Amino acid sequence: MDRNDILKQIQENVRLLSAYDAPEYKYIPLHQKPSPSVVRIQELMNLLRSVIFPGFFDDVQEIREESLPYYLGVYLEQIYDLLHEQIYHGLCFETDDCSCSVKQKASELAIGFINRIPYVKYLLSTDVKAILDGDPAAKSVSEIIFCYPAILAMLHQRVAHELYVAGIPVLPRIITEMAHSRTGIDIHPGACIGEYFSMDHGTGIVIGQTAVIGNHVRLYQGVTLGAKSFTLDEEGLPMDVPRHPIIEDDVTIYSNASVLGRITIGKGSIIGGNIWLTHSVPAGSKIVQSRVVEDHFHAL
Structure with missing residues (x-):
């Protein structure tokens, strides 16, 4: 084809x-707002991983106990700036307001999150312990931190949840979707998850926005904690109301079970694999x- 013809079609x-x-x-507007950067948020998550799991994922050759405060100080300052x-x-993206007062609000929210990092580290330490106690294939804490997708997914979710609770727009969803794309584990940042949470294998797990999960809960691959239906407003649009399950302490849910709706799974319950559950227990x-009924047929 003649180059001029190609250029005409391009134009x-x-x-x-x-x-x-x-x-x-009409559903793809021209976007002219300041927007969060996925690349910068990935930098942020890498720094947070180094703070929470010091010595595991750092570029430096070796971090010693005596030098740890120095590195943590450097990392936390970088985390704050990012x-x-x-x-x-994110606030500009959501409201179109990019004034100095919004920048000050962003500063307060950022340092507020910095103050929550020790608690996030505590929660993740309980998640590591839950996996170590519940998976005979796990040989060490180091192996779990390095290799297990559940820990990567929960690092992202627990960070995102803190930002979500603080009312920060856009960033929490970006952070959880990063983990979703890497692990196949889809947890909304709004889900409230207690201590000692573990996911065995993890692939295909889906946990909805308004799910509430207690302490010492264990999920296997393919579990869905989802909504059964939506409440619609006067315009026929879905309303953001509690619609996902409440899972109490010490519950185990086996692979490919679907627990749907605002129901409660009582403490210490066991939900078997491939169950479809829409009522409280x-x-x-x-x-x-x-x-299972097995029929044995003999060849003629």
Whole structure:
């Protein structure tokens, strides 16, 4: 094809794609707001991982106990600067207000999160312990921190949850979706998850926004803690109301079970694999499938 013909066709498509207010594209507006940077947020998560798991993922050859305070100070200052910038961009993205007062609010939110990092580290230490206690294939704490996708997913979720609770827009969802794409574990930043939480294998686990999970809960691969239905407003749009399960302490849910709706799974219950559960069960329940009936046919 002649180069001039190619350029003419390109220009025609430029004209069509530039019509950002055309009715065909009404759900894709021209975006002109400051936006968070996925690259910068990944830098932030790498720094947080180094702070929470010191010595495991650092570029430096070796961090010693006596030098740890120095490195933590450097990392936390970098985390503050990155987070301040990204929260500010997130607030501008959400409200169109990029004034000095918004920048000051971003600063306060960033240092507020810094003050929560020790608690996030504590929660993640309980998650590591839960995996170590519950998985005979786990040989050491170091192996769990280095290799287990559940720990990567929970690092992202617990960080994102703190930002979500603080009312910071956009960033929490970006952070959990980073882990989702890498691990296949999809946990909304709004989900409230207690201590000593473990996911065995983890692939395919889905935990919805308003789910509440107690302490010492264990999920296996493919578990869904989802919504059964949505409450609609007067315009027919889904309302953001509690719609996901409450899982009390010491519950185990086996692979590919779907627990749906705002129901409660009582303390110490066991939910078997491939169960579809849409009603609450009391403490100490054991929900399993009916026994499989095997038919044996003999070849003629």
